[in-house]
Amino acid sequence: MTPRGGGWARLAGHARAGAIAGGLIVFLGLVGVLETFGKRSIVEDVVGLPEVLGLTIVFALARRACSPAAAGRDVVGGALAGLVAAVVVGGFVAVGPTFALGGVEIRLRDMFIRASPQLYAILDAFLWHLPLAGLLAGAVAFVPPALRRPAGAGLAAVVLVGLLSDHVKLVLDHNAVPAAWTRRLISGKALTPGGATLVWLVVALARGAWVARGGAVRAALAARPPAERAWLGRAAVALCALGVIALPRVLGAYHSEVLNQVGLFVLMGLGLNIVVGFAGMLDLGYVAFFALGAYTMAVLTSPESFLAPSPDAGLMGFWAALPICLVVVVLAGIVLGVPVLRLRGDYLAIVTLGFGEIIRLLAMSDWLKPFLGGAQGLKSIPPIKAPMVGLGETCARLGVDLPLCIYRVAIAGPDKPQKLFYIILGGCAIAAFVAVRLKGSRLGRAWMALREDEDVAQAMGIDLVRTKLMAFAIGAAFSGLSGTIFGPKLVSIFPHSFGLLISINILALVIVGGMGSIAGVIVGALALVGLPELLREFAEYRLWVYGIVLVGMMLYRPEGLVPSTVARRELHADDAEGVRPAAEPGPAR
Amino acid sequence: MTVTAALAVLAVLVYGPFRILQAGKYSSENWLDFIVFGLAQGSLYALIALGYTLVYGILRMINFAHGEVFMCGAFTGYFAAAALDGSGFMDRHPLVGLLAVTVVAASTSIGVAVLLERIAYRPLRRAPRLVPLITAIGASLFLQYTVSGLYGSGLETYPDVDVLKGDWQILGIGILKTQAVVIAAAVLIMLSLYAFVQHTRTGRAMRAVSEDKDTAALMGIDVDGIIVRTFVLGGALAGVAGVLHALIYKQVVFNMGFQPGLKAFTAAVLGGIGNVPGAMLGGLFLGVVESIGPGLFLEGLGIPAAYQLKDAIAFTLLVLVLIFRPTGILGERVSEKRA
Numbered sequence: 001m002t003p004r005g006g007g008w009a010r011l012a013g014h015a016r017a018g019a020i021a022g023g024l025i026v027f028l029g030l031v032g033v034l035e036t037f038g039k040r041s042i043v044e045d046v047v048g049l050p051e052v053l054g055l056t057i058v059f060a061l062a063r064r065a066c067s068p069a070a071a072g073r074d075v076v077g078g079a080l081a082g083l084v085a086a087v088v089v090g091g092f093v094a095v096g097p098t099f100a101l102g103g104v105e106i107r108l109r110d111m112f113i114r115a116s117p118q119l120y121a122i123l124d125a126f127l128w129h130l131p132l133a134g135l136l137a138g139a140v141a142f143v144p145p146a147l148r149r150p151a152g153a154g155l156a157a158v159v160l161v162g163l164l165s166d167h168v169k170l171v172l173d174h175n176a177v178p179a180a181w182t183r184r185l186i187s188g189k190a191l192t193p194g195g196a197t198l199v200w201l202v203v204a205l206a207r208g209a210w211v212a213r214g215g216a217v218r219a220a221l222a223a224r225p226p227a228e229r230a231w232l233g234r235a236a237v238a239l240c241a242l243g244v245i246a247l248p249r250v251l252g253a254y255h256s257e258v259l260n261q262v263g264l265f266v267l268m269g270l271g272l273n274i275v276v277g278f279a280g281m282l283d284l285g286y287v288a289f290f291a292l293g294a295y296t297m298a299v300l301t302s303p304e305s306f307l308a309p310s311p312d313a314g315l316m317g318f319w320a321a322l323p324i325c326l327v328v329v330v331l332a333g334i335v336l337g338v339p340v341l342r343l344r345g346d347y348l349a350i351v352t353l354g355f356g357e358i359i360r361l362l363a364m365s366d367w368l369k370p371f372l373g374g375a376q377g378l379k380s381i382p383p384i385k386a387p388m389v390g391l392g393e394t395c396a397r398l399g400v401d402l403p404l405c406i407y408r409v410a411i412a413g414p415d416k417p418q419k420l421f422y423i424i425l426g427g428c429a430i431a432a433f434v435a436v437r438l439k440g441s442r443l444g445r446a447w448m449a450l451r452e453d454e455d456v457a458q459a460m461g462i463d464l465v466r467t468k469l470m471a472f473a474i475g476a477a478f479s480g481l482s483g484t485i486f487g488p489k490l491v492s493i494f495p496h497s498f499g500l501l502i503s504i505n506i507l508a509l510v511i512v513g514g515m516g517s518i519a520g521v522i523v524g525a526l527a528l529v530g531l532p533e534l535l536r537e538f539a540e541y542r543l544w545v546y547g548i549v550l551v552g553m554m555l556y557r558p559e560g561l562v563p564s565t566v567a568r569r570e571l572h573a574d575d576a577e578g579v580r581p582a583a584e585p586g587p588a589r
Numbered sequence: 590m591t592v593t594a595a596l597a598v599l600a601v602l603v604y605g606p607f608r609i610l611q612a613g614k615y616s617s618e619n620w621l622d623f624i625v626f627g628l629a630q631g632s633l634y635a636l637i638a639l640g641y642t643l644v645y646g647i648l649r650m651i652n653f654a655h656g657e658v659f660m661c662g663a664f665t666g667y668f669a670a671a672a673l674d675g676s677g678f679m680d681r682h683p684l685v686g687l688l689a690v691t692v693v694a695a696s697t698s699i700g701v702a703v704l705l706e707r708i709a710y711r712p713l714r715r716a717p718r719l720v721p722l723i724t725a726i727g728a729s730l731f732l733q734y735t736v737s738g739l740y741g742s743g744l745e746t747y748p749d750v751d752v753l754k755g756d757w758q759i760l761g762i763g764i765l766k767t768q769a770v771v772i773a774a775a776v777l778i779m780l781s782l783y784a785f786v787q788h789t790r791t792g793r794a795m796r797a798v799s800e801d802k803d804t805a806a807l808m809g810i811d812v813d814g815i816i817v818r819t820f821v822l823g824g825a826l827a828g829v830a831g832v833l834h835a836l837i838y839k840q841v842v843f844n845m846g847f848q849p850g851l852k853a854f855t856a857a858v859l860g861g862i863g864n865v866p867g868a869m870l871g872g873l874f875l876g877v878v879e880s881i882g883p884g885l886f887l888e889g890l891g892i893p894a895a896y897q898l899k900d901a902i903a904f905t906l907l908v909l910v911l912i913f914r915p916t917g918i919l920g921e922r923v924s925e926k927r928a
Contacts, residue, residue: 031738111668113741282719339912346651346722350854351911354904357851361901504726511723544734550727551709554720 010068011080017065018081018134021058022088028053029092029123032114036538038122042162044190051126052159055133058085062137075138082134086127093123146211154204161199162191167255167534174252244425248418256417260489262530263424264482268506269513269521270431271478276507277516277564278444279471280451282349284503285356288336289329289476291363291498293483296325298378298493299371305378306371318384318488325484326477333476337469356503364495377494381487384423424485431478435518438474447471501543505529508546512553514560523562595913605886615884621762623881629768629837631876632775636830637853638860638868639782640702640823646799646863647819649718653725654705656850657732658824661701663831663841664736666694667745670835674748683752687832695828701732702824703817711813729847737843744842747835771833778829779869782822786865791818799863848900852879855907861917870918879903 028034037049062081066074097108097115108115140148161168165186172182185195221229248256268290275283299305300321301314308314315321340351363372372378438444446467449457458464487493509528513520528549532542553560609615615623637659644652669690673679679686709728713721753770756763786792797805798815806812834849835841852875860871882902910917 031735033738112739114738276719280719282722339908343911343915346645346649346718347858347911347915349722350651350858351908353851354855354907358901358904358908361898361904365897365901367898504730507723507726541734541738543730544738547727547729547731547734551724551731554716554724554727555709555712558716558720 010077013068014062014065014074014077014081015084017061018058018084019088021061021081022085022092022130024057024061025054025085025089025123026092028057029119030112030114031544033541033544034122035114035116035119036540038118039537040163041190042159043196044187044192046193046196048122048125049163050122051129054089054126055129058082058130058133059137061085062134063140066138066141073138073141075135078138079131079135081137082131085134086130089123089130090127093120093127096120146208149211150204150208153207154200157203158191158196158199162196164534165189165191165195171251171255175250245422248421253417256421258530258533260417260420260424261533262525263421263428264486264489265506265509265525265529266428266522267424267431267482267485268479269509269525270428270435270518271475271482272506273510273516273518273521274435274438274447274478275471275475276510278439278451279447279468281468281471282346282507283352283472283475284349284500284507285352285354285359286475286479286506287498287500287502288352288356288359289333289479290483290486290502291359291495292332292476293325293329293480294487294493294498295363295372295378295483296328296480297321297484298381298487300324301488302378302381304373304380314382318382318484322481322484326480329476329480329483330473332480333473334469337472341465341468353500353503356500360495360498363498372495375495377492378487379492381491381493383491384420384485384488420485420489427481427485431481432518434474439518443467443470505546508550512549512561514563517560517562517564520560520562520564524560527561598909602886605888609885609888619884620881623884624877625762625764625768625772627877627880628873629771629876630880631856631873632772632779633830633834633837633849633872634853634856634876635779635869635872636775636826636833637849638856638872639779639865640827641854641857642860642862642865642868643795643819643823645857647795647802647816648710648714648721650710650721651725651854652705652710652823653722653850654709654729654732655702655823655827656846656848656853657729657736658698658702658705658846659827659831659834659849660841660843660846661732661736661831662694662698662824662828663835663845664740664745664843665697666690666828666832666835667747667841669693670747671745679748679750683750687750691829691832694832695825698828698831699821699824702820702827706817706820711816729850733843733846740843742843744840747839747841749839750836753836767836771837774829774833778826782826783865783869785822791815795819852900852903855903858907859910859917861919864917864919867917867919874918875903875906878906 025034034050034053037053041048042052058081062078062085065081066077097117097120099106099108143151166189169182169186172186173179185192185198191199221232224232247259251259268286271289272283272286275281275286297318299307300316301318302308303310303312303314305314336352336355340348343351362368364375366374368374446457446462449460449462450464450467454464457467486497490497505528509524510521511524512528513522513524528546532539532545637655640655640658641652644650644655670679670686673686673689705728709724710721713724753766756765757769758764759769786795794805794810794815795818797808797810798812802812805815830849831841834845853872856871856875857868858871859875860867860869862868879899879902883896883899886902887898
């Protein structure tokens with residue numbers, strides 16, 4: 001930021017922030033985001049999604065422009081920024097979709113297909129709220145943080161719940177909450193004003209309580225003897241695990257399906273996290289192993305595959321095929337790993353990308369069609385049958401009932417997505433356990449040494465070939481495991497499901513979560529796979545948002561949402577040396 | 590081990606052509622057509638590859654969004670061409686019209702490239718190497734879907750230019766006029782670029798910065814300015830390539846930049862990244878191999894519908910070159926340790 005100048009210079013800064021905000025809003029309109037979002041309101045008859053977006057942009061930019069003033073208290077500046085934004089947007093609306101320029105009539109819609117009457121109506125509707133948002137941005141600093149933060153958290157929660165209100169309603173219905181209650185909170189696809197107030201109050205109060213008392217609670221915990229703390233920690237983990245196990249029951253079939261999708265990506269993310277996060281090798285063709293796992297499973301189990309002994313039965317079942325698939329995938333990891341051992345950094349990224357594309361093109365070609373089905377893919381992959389169901393029934397007849405009852409209700413129950421969830425959860429749990437144990441092991445430390453400096457690592461006696469191949473092989477195994485479940489989940493697989501975008505998706509979730517961080521992978525998968533899955537109506541802009549998220553994360557928070565300890569320390573150490581002043585963490589963010 | 594592998598690869602590479610030439614499925618005219626088409630395609634790759642190689646030489650980063658810079662140019666070129674065609678100007682002054690379209694396309698591409706550098710890459714110049722690469726992937730997605738949102742996700746068709754219909758007889762070979770124009774324009778541009786880099790002050794400064802940024806700064810070179818100029822140069826080449834691409838393929842769509850971008854990067858690596866003549870040679874080489882490859886190498890091995898594997902050939906070539914000669918055909922001008 002420029003140092004504090006005279007009054008005029010400051011006002012010019014505010015005006016600039018306002019102009020940028022207004023320009024951004026018009027841009028969002030032309031890209032079509034506002035119109036698509038306009039189909040949704042957050043609070044019924046009060047505020048819609050486009051308005052929330054517009055006000056947030058003006059608020060954020062005005063607040064940033066105000067920050068040089070004493071503690072950000074700058075009502076005039078904020079209002080000015082808001083006003084300029086309104087003038088810019090208003091100017092765009094006033095000029096309209098058709099105008100004359102130098103005697104030539106120009107129809108904006110010939111070029112910008114989104115310059116529709118709806119867009120102008122949307123912009124017109126919230127135009128005059130923009131100065132208020134600016135004013136608020138300048139004035140909000142007068143409110144003490146102890147009140148400001150809970151109120152802000154409450155608003156954020158209202159927007160989130162409002163966005164997901166149709167899903168909240170579905171879950172409430174699934175759990176037999178009386179429809180009369182639900183109707184009071186949620187109507188159509190938005191919160192009712194009453195529901196919004198409730199959400200706001202609950203979250204604001206909770207956040208307020210944490211702001212006021214959180215420090216004391218933490219101190220009290222820290223004062224406990226270590227043994228007790230460890231016990232409490234274990235209890236918390238057990239509680240979380242119970243919560244996760246109960247999830248499919250609570251959520252119902254549709255949302256379990258979404259969770260399954262998230263779970264598959266967590267599995268792949270954990271694998272890529274080993275390759276990229278631990279060992280520092282950027283793999284852009286990671287989807288290849290996913291595809292290989294899926295295809296091997298399909299070929300081994302589908303009755304339509306060339307290996308099937310008869311037209312109505314596959315060669316073997318899921319559980320028999322699983323080890324074979326894993327061996328195939330691990331071998332592939334090693335085979336693809338050997339030629340690229342010498343390559344570093346960017347070259348590695350491009351070669352792996354090339355491998356991924358080659359595998360997809362081969363799967364799609366007529367050449368391998370007799371084996372892999374070409375562009376039509378492989379069909380009729382049998383669903384996964386829970387293991388040992390027969391054994392369970394036998395035991396039940398013998399009278400050892402209780403644990404088996406739980407087992408059958410939870411895992412071998414009739415609802416398919418819910419059942420699959422436990423299999424995926426099991427896979428994720430194993431993968432996470434392996435990753436956690438590897439991280440601190442000799443191999444894990446070798447990977448990290450490799451990531452920091454290959455030559456030094458080699459000088460320290462690390463076997464580069466072995467270490468790198470282990471990373472490829474283990475990463476491939478996780479991805480392949482995910483693939484083996486993917487096929488039976490969807491019944492059929494097509495080469496189109498294994499494009500480069502999947503690789504980028506996995507990479508994005510690892511990055512957003514925080515490279516090298518296992519909790520980060522889960523958070524990243526929930527945010528980048530789960531959320532878009534719930535907001536399908538905006539699917540058109542999914543990748544657009546991905547792009548923004550990737551660039552934004554790299555610019556402002558390269559360590560990720562849940563950074564690993566090492567990454568956090570590293571980036572802070574860099575700050576201290578002044579190498580990366582851009583990433584300086586501060587209260588301003 | 591490496592030698593055995595190389596011999597095995599070589600054996601396959603010889604056996605395929607032997608079979609197909611023996612079978613005589615294609616006449617020599619067919620082969621010539623393949624080669625000319627490959628050269629036209631390759632000169633597009635080369636123009637885009639130059640953008641990669643220039644930026645990589647200076648910043649040591651893969652500007653993954655460069656394919657999108659190319660796409661943005663082709664797309665705005667379409668609007669200019671459609672407007673000129675609609676008013677009848679294109680029919681009256683086809684050359685001026687084409688030039689205007691090219692200027693519009695190149696300016697857009699330059700604008701996008703410079704904005705990219707300013708917003709997405711400059712703040713990250715000292716960050717770990719993976720960081721700008723990931724930013725570039727993000728920028729690529731953002732640009733693609735911004736264009737799809739602004740202009741729609743359908744195919745748009747460039748208007749036909751009457752002068753460029755039909756073919757010319759050159760040395761007794763019939764060559765499509767569009768292909769001839771593309772090859773000629775690309776060669777001309779590449780030669781002037783080479784002269785620019787070798788002989789002008791800016792070109793010298795660019796080479797100095799790519800050699801060693803800090804020392805160049807000490808010598809009084811405005812490093813930031815040179816980096817911006819590099820992006821301008823890369824953007825202009827990509828914009829021109831966008832229009833030339835449209836001359837051959839006629840159509841533009843929001844995700845058209847991805848595949849050529851990837852191929853062009855492959856071409857840059859083939860020629861030796863950071864190496865300007867290398868990118869030109871790599872582009873032409875890749876274009877030709879891709880064009881004759883399916884017929885020459887794969888059909889002889891009895892692979893049906895071999896043209897489907899055209900892209901696979903390009904990537905296999907990339908992998909093979911990186912394994913057996915990681916510095917590319919002409920040798921790279923970048924040392925890993927200095928990066």
